[in-house]
Amino acid sequence: MISKIILCLGILPTTAFTTPVTTDATSIFEVTSPKQEKIPKTVIIKTKKFKIKIDKQPNGNYLYQSWGANTKISAKPAMIISDGEVIPDGSGGNYYFEFNNNGTIYQVWRNYLTNSTQKAPYTLVVIDSNGETIVRQDAQVVKN
Incomplete structure (x- = not known):
């Protein structure tokens, strides 16, 4: 049980900044860039x-x-x-x-x-x- 929790905590930081993209029946992850600041007019x-x-x-x-x-x-x-x-x-x-x-x-x-x-x-x-x-x-x- 403890090893499963540790495993989940180890995976969490790598998936926290990804966005799921679904193609056909497979789910893959795409890394998104940090929020870009808006360029002023x-x-x-x-x-x-x-x-x-x-x-x-x-x-x-x-x-x-x-x-x-x-x-x-x-x-x-x-x-x-x-x-x-x-x-x-x-x-x-x-x-x-x-x-x-x-x-x-x-x-x-x-x-x-x-x-x-x-x-x-x-x-x-x-x-x-x-x-x-x-x-x-x-x-x-x-x-x-």
Whole structure:
């Protein structure tokens, strides 16, 4: 009796995160991924030097707008980049937005797995046309 209980307890953790899928008369299990966070339609973040607003457009792509860190968002943006996309990063819910501005890549990374007081929830990374990282700044949410 005790050995059956121990056996069941040993199997429980491996089956607790599976979803049964039935095909014909056979039941198999499919592992599901952890709950993915919903990607916001609009996010506004601030680094030491920039304010950045990312908006989902009706066509499904994303729009990047940036200002100086101390400039109001109601002012004309210093930079606008259209046709950005969201790229998933791993299975933990992280992702990044990527925008191409004449060969310079702007990425805004969402860091769910490192969501703590020591690590900012977003990171801005700018990569020049030679593949060199020229900017890497942590960012806090101004509006989400």
